Amino acid sequence: MALIQQFPVLLASALRHDSVAPRWSQLGWAVLRVVAGLFMIHNGLDKLADIEGFAVAYVEVIGLPFPIFFAYVAAFTELIAAPMVALGLLTRVAAFGLLSTMAVAMFHHIKVAGFSVPYLELSAIYAAIFLAFTVNGGGMFSLDQLLVKGIEAGLNRSSRQRLESLQSSLEATERVIALGEEEAEAAKAAQS
Structure with missing residues (x-):
């Protein structure tokens, strides 16, 4: 009976998007990033191995101008951006480059085979x-x-230094004002 009463609580806990501690969630995110990045590298290598064949079979088919140029763009995007994603270095920019190559690959697959799952599957998952x-x-x-941590540490140091500079300027200004008030009082006393 107690298990039946606890079932909704256990089910809700298992279904909650935040039921896993952030560290474990981030570890899973890192594993996905590394695996996707490393496995994408071979696509760039395959393109470079036969750049003219890739240009004819893929780039010309979808009607892009300068097929050799765009074949190199795709190959080097995958060769450079994929390790960057795996390392998590400028991830958003690198991932956007890879997303773009996968969008073009999906377009190619649709143009050649229609909405055929076997052709679209891998590029859609990567996209x-x-x-x-x-x-x-x-x-x-x-x-x-x-x-980010390094930049924020530098900003904090810089902000601290600016704050200390402002503090010393404020103190100097207060001393000048105090001296001016003392001189004004001395001048009033001399006139009296």
Whole structure:
């Protein structure tokens, strides 16, 4: 009987979006980032291995001008941005680049095979993952977070120094005002 009464509570706890501690959630986010980034690298390598073949089979088919140029753009975007996502370095920018290549890949698959799940599946999954990283960033366990901490520490030092400078300026101003008041009182006393 007690288990039946506890079932709704247990179910609600299991379904809550925040039922996992933030650290564990961020660890899962980091694992997804690293795996997606590392597995995306081979796509860029495959393109570079036969850049002309890729340009003809993929870029020309969808009607982009300068197929060799765009084939290199896609290959180097994947070769540069994928490790950046894996490391969590400038994650939003890198993920947006990869999201763009996956959007073009999805367009190619739709143009060639229609809305065929086997053709669209992988590029759609990658696109969804890179969209999530474009929106949410690299997370707690990323180089981005280390950069943020460094920047904020520098800003705090800079702010502290500015505050101390303002404090000493205020104190100097107060001394000048006090001296001016003393001189004014001395002048009044001399006139009397």
